[in-house]
Amino acid sequence: MSNKSFIAQSERQEGYTHVLLIATGSVASVKAPLIVKALLAHRYVKVEVVATNASLEFVDRTKIAEAGSRVWTNEDEWTGTYKIGDPILHIELRRWADIVLVAPCSANTLAKIAGGICDNLATSLLRALAPTTPTYIFPAMNTLMYEHPLTAAHLRIVRDVIGYTVVGPIGKTLACGDIGIGAMSEWTDIVRIVADRFKLVLVEQEQKQ
Numbered sequence: 759m760s761n762k763s764f765i766a767q768s769e770r771q772e773g774y775t776h777v778l779l780i781a782t783g784s785v786a787s788v789k790a791p792l793i794v795k796a797l798l799a800h801r802y803v804k805v806e807v808v809a810t811n812a813s814l815e816f817v818d819r820t821k822i823a824e825a826g827s828r829v830w831t832n833e834d835e836w837t838g839t840y841k842i843g844d845p846i847l848h849i850e851l852r853r854w855a856d857i858v859l860v861a862p863c864s865a866n867t868l869a870k871i872a873g874g875i876c877d878n879l880a881t882s883l884l885r886a887l888a889p890t891t892p893t894y895i896f897p898a899m900n901t902l903m904y905e906h907p908l909t910a911a912h913l914r915i916v917r918d919v920i921g922y923t924v925v926g927p928i929g930k931t932l933a934c935g936d937i938g939i940g941a942m943s944e945w946t947d948i949v950r951i952v953a954d955r956f957k958l959v960l961v962e963q964e965q966k967q
């Protein structure tokens with residue numbers, strides 16, 4: 759049972775960019791610690807990670823902690839101890855976030871988002887998110903999953919109806935051995951999108967100035 763608690767009001771810090779990274783059940787979730795570390799190399803940035811159950815196969819929680827962030831899971835939402843008035847994790851996380859990155863976004867989570875399904879911490883917070891919070895989807899899946907007609911339909915809804923920004927996927931040799939489109943965008947590009955959008959400055963660069 760989880761006894762971690764998160765209250766947006768006390769976790770948000772004036773002048774900081776609060777980045778919420780959602781990892782889902784694609785091998786590309788192994789990149790989460792690299793993304794966290796690179797974001798936290800910038801001044802005035804905080805990062806929290808939400809991991810789906812499937813992503814926990816790939817997300818190394820120790821490395822995320824070493825990089826300076828925390829991992830939140832369904833177990834932290836459903837503690838079995840809820841009392842009326844207690845903070846609700848998916849609401850607190852969406853209140854906290856200035857930007858949400860779904861990186862990688864599995865075919866399953868993409869389908870859930872497009873269908874409005876919110877049956878876990880990640881999809882509940884996305885469904886409860888203010889439309890003004892910039893949200894980026896980085897699909898990652900096998901080429902045939904990507905080329906499945908439902909994927910195009912889901913991406914259309916996510917872009918045109920919900921208003922998220924979809925980046926990638928890119929073509930390369932996938933974890934399954936297939937060569938083709940379906941890989942998550944390079945993790946460095948994901949970091950750059952956030953850095954550019956919020957004009958983040960590397961701690962290293964600032965020290966030189």
Ligand SMILES: Cc1cc2nc3c(=O)[nH]c(=O)nc-3n(C[C@H](O)[C@H](O)[C@H](O)COP(=O)(O)O)c2cc1C
Pocket residue numbers: 781782783784785786810811812813863864865866867868898899900903
């Ligand atoms: C080793 C392994 C790798 C997988 N890679 C992917 C992937 O890259 N993209 C994808 O959409 N699904 C992939 N899957 C399937 C998803 O993990 C599965 O659909 C899962 O239900 C996704 O759950 P989530 O969306 O809640 O994270 C993979 C499964 C396994 C066992």
